[in-house]
Amino acid sequence: MTGRSIRGAVSVTLAAALALTAAACSNPGGPDGGDSPAGPGDSAVVGIAYEPDSLSPLLGYGKDGNSKIFDGLLALDADMRLRPALAAALPEVSADGLTYTYRLRKGVKFSDGDPFGARDVVFTYRTILDPKTNNASRTELDVLKSVEATGDDTVVFTLKYPYAPFAQRTVLPIAPEHAAAGQDVNTGAFTTHPVGTGPYILTQWSRGEKLSFRANPDYWGGAPKVKKFTMVIIKDDDVRATRLRSGELDGAILPPNLAKGFARGSGMKTYAATTYDYRTVTLPTHNEVTGDTAIRRALDIAVDRRAMVDSLLDGAGKPAHGPVPTGSEWFAEGTERPHDPAAAKKILDDAGWKPGKDGIRTRNGVRAAFPLWYLTGDKLRQDHALAYASDARKAGIDITTEAGTWEVIEPRMKQDAVLAGGGSPADPDFDQYTLLKSSLAGDGFNNMAWYDNKAVDKALEQGRRSGDKAVRKAAYDTVQRELVKNPGYTFLTHIDHLYVVKDRFGSLTTQVEPHDHGLASGPWWNVEDWTPKK
Structure with a gap:
């Protein structure tokens, strides 16, 4: 798991979202780091949301x-x-x-x-x-x-x-x-002063502020034409957009509602990357409400995924019915969840969750209520959390949304729900094993929901250990169908990543991206190949 995903590692380990210092807000590339501000033809400064721990x-x-x-x-x-x-x-x-x-x-x-x-x-x-x-x-x-x-x-x-x-x-x-x-x-020193064979050499890492690089003149793939490259750490979406607009940045990752503010003719270009990146709500088994299968199944169909895509993502994404996006060769047809508030209420009624005077359900003296945490400064997660809570309330479930850093959230994950993210386009094993394997529950950010399903465990091992694609496809179909019966997570949306970049460089591209993005993804996935325009 990473600090921002339900996969197991940095990513990527990206666990700390540190507040910007005053110096970072004033100058992303001051004399202390030797980086030029945005603008010179052979340099680039981009804004990303998170930094690595190592x-x-x-x-x-x-x-x-x-x-x-x-x-x-x-x-x-x-x-x-x-x-x-x-x-x-x-x-x-x-x-x-x-x-x-x-x-x-x-x-x-x-x-x-x-x-x-x-x-x-x-x-x-x-x-x-x-x-x-x-x-x-x-x-x-x-x-x-x-x-x-x-x-x-x-x-x-x-x-x-x-x-x-x-x-x-x-x-x-x-x-x-x-x-x-x-x-x-x-x-050891190598964790912050790395030596590698790559196209860039780290020149400075100011925690919570920026990572600065210079081109490796002896790179085996050829010396990059962008000689200085700086990644400015800006965890707040609005601040990132403001600093891009002010000219401090050459590019940034932005949520859809902020990206669309950069109109054509502004000297900016928007690049969309299709992704496997999903937003999901963890439903911890150790919580007496979220651990109840009826609550989980009701939430799974009470949520209006299409409305989230249309209103929160401005169409830049698709409804998520599990970790695998629809359209993928690994998606299990028939596991799409309908938006059916009436059926959600019936599930709760049949399970003994009865509405009280305020509309919130109770069973055996337990109120159908729980907190849902999201990462401070992440507008998309906040918007997803609020929309999810609104849909849940219509079914009689009271969700209180709370914002916090990962340092605040992580100790609460065993009991409290979290608006999390994950997804890997490489192979189903890459994301699903760490997301769902019961033996990984409590292992950092792996299996944040403490999901425990023997049929899923068996299928994950089959998918991992077989070299036969048909066997693997059947195994991952089983995983997805089991998640319909007992969803340990409510998957909400798959999000297309949007990047806005100054039109100073030629022929930029994006890849199909994982959840962990910004640091090594986006149009700068191959910045070593960029050619500044004359």
Whole structure:
């Protein structure tokens, strides 16, 4: 899990949303960091919502690709197809699907001048798998039996069982053994002063304010034309829009209602990225109200998802009926939830939840009421929470919305509902396992609802361990159908990400994006390839 998602790691670990300092509000690139303000042709300054806790891939940073500081063995192109990065070619896979052999690109150096080699790959994966390493994504690699170097330029991964999407796991950034070993992996200097093979080199990280980078002139893929790149941390959507409008930023991620304020002809362009990013409400099993199956089923059909897409997202998204978007090859047809307030009321009536004088239901002296937390400054989550509470009240369920930082919210997650997010386009296993596996309940931000369903647990293991796509499809269909019977979450919307960028750079693109975005996604997913306009 990440601080902002229900997946297990940074992401990404993105757990802290820190308030901006006065210095950050006045100048995103002052003399202390050596970055130019927005404007010069060879620099770019963008506004993002969150920052990582660590910049070490050993702790989860950049695990889904597109790290500006590091490279993985493989990378994803604009169409989300795997391509070689630190590997010279795609892996050779044995007939039984248990061995993946990677031949490494020659002549690659880390930003400190030391050569990259097989030992660094082995060090990275073995360190992540070490129980002493605080990487919440370790379960994503539990398929690994061993990783061995064969000479300086070949690495062989041996799996415990055939795992169809393993190659997609190898977009994970590679850390240099010489720079990252010999220190506390969880707290050492490498976590904030990273050394990588990537297109950019970190020059400054001002917590809660910005991350500043300069182009790596010796990058194996060619020196970037954007020489200075700054990510300004602005957690408040309105503030991000204001600073973009004032000229302090070259680009920013914005919610739909703010993005549409940048009209054509303003020197700005809006880029929409389709995503697997969903918003969902956790329904903790340890709460006597949200843990009741009738309450869960009633909320699942009391909510008006289409109205949320139309009014909250301005059409930039689609109703979410589970973690998999409709239209995906992995979506289970027939699991769409209707908006049916009358049926929701009947479910509650039949379960003994009777309306009181104020319209709120009770059963055995327990009032159908619970708090719903959302992240302070996140307007989309606030809007979703308010709309959800409004729909629930019509069914006789009283939800009180509360705003807080993750530091406030996390200790309450076992009992209180949270407006959370998640989603990964890479493979169903990537999101669903950490979202729903009962053994991961209480493990950081994994399985925030403490969901416990034996049929789902079994199907998740089948989907993870089979190399047969038909078997995997049946397994994930089972997961989605079980979520109809007993929804541990109320999935609300899948959100398209909108980015507004000054029209200073040519031919920008976006990828299909996961929930964890902004830092390594958006039009700057490949900023190293940007060409400033003359």
